[in-house]
Amino acid sequence: MRLLHTMFRVGNLEESLKFYCEVLGMKLLRRKDYPAGEFTLAFVGYGDESDNTVIELTYNWGVEKYELGNAYGHIALGVDDIYTKCEEIRNHGGKIVREPGPMKHGSTVIAFVEDPDGYKIELIQQGTQGSAIKQESQEQLVSQ
Ligand SMILES: C[C@@H](O)C(=O)SC[C@H](NC(=O)CC[C@H](N)C(=O)O)C(=O)NCC(=O)O
Numbered sequence: 326m327r328l329l330h331t332m333f334r335v336g337n338l339e340e341s342l343k344f345y346c347e348v349l350g351m352k353l354l355r356r357k358d359y360p361a362g363e364f365t366l367a368f369v370g371y372g373d374e375s376d377n378t379v380i381e382l383t384y385n386w387g388v389e390k391y392e393l394g395n396a397y398g399h400i401a402l403g404v405d406d407i408y409t410k411c412e413e414i415r416n417h418g419g420k421i422v423r424e425p426g427p428m429k430h431g432s433t434v435i436a437f438v439e440d441p442d443g444y445k446i447e448l449i450q451q452g453t454q455g456s457a458i459k460q461e462s463q464e465q466l467v468s469q
């Protein structure tokens with residue numbers, strides 16, 4: 326099996342595409358209207374769906390707002406230089422809701438941005454997660 330996509334319902338597809346493509350640098354992979362269901366699907370990501378997990382943006386015609394509730398957490402993107410990326414996102418009008426820095430109680434360097442609908446997206450500094458993964462596996466070994 327393979328993780329294909331995560332689906333977000335969005336209130337303004339053009340605004341979401343602007344964010345995911347112009348601010349986060351994703352490509353619009355495909356887009357299709359479903360008149361019978363009065364919705365549009367747009368798939369965005371960093372590469373073809375054949376070997377990339379992508380995001381499915383679902384726009385229900387005329388529905389401009391959703392209650393996100395308190396259960397949704399985030400999706401995560403790996404970045405080479407989190408500090409520069411956050412500046413770029415801010416300069417493109419993106420909303421950084423948690424400044425970059427080591428996570429609480431850990432060493433992974435993270436930041437959070439919000440998309441136009443308020444869905445949180447975590448940025449993780451590549452190379453800092455490794456120490457956390459190694460530490461956790463060492464702890465598991467010790468506890469066995
Ligand atoms: C293409 C595949 O990745 C899909 O997720 S399409 C699934 C389809 N989606 C919708 O109908 C979107 C509009 C809907 N109003 C919504 O907001 O979810 C779906 O859920 N179909 C249901 C079914 O039983 O086929």
Ligand code: NI
Nearest residue numbers: 330331332381
């Ligand atoms: Ni889907």
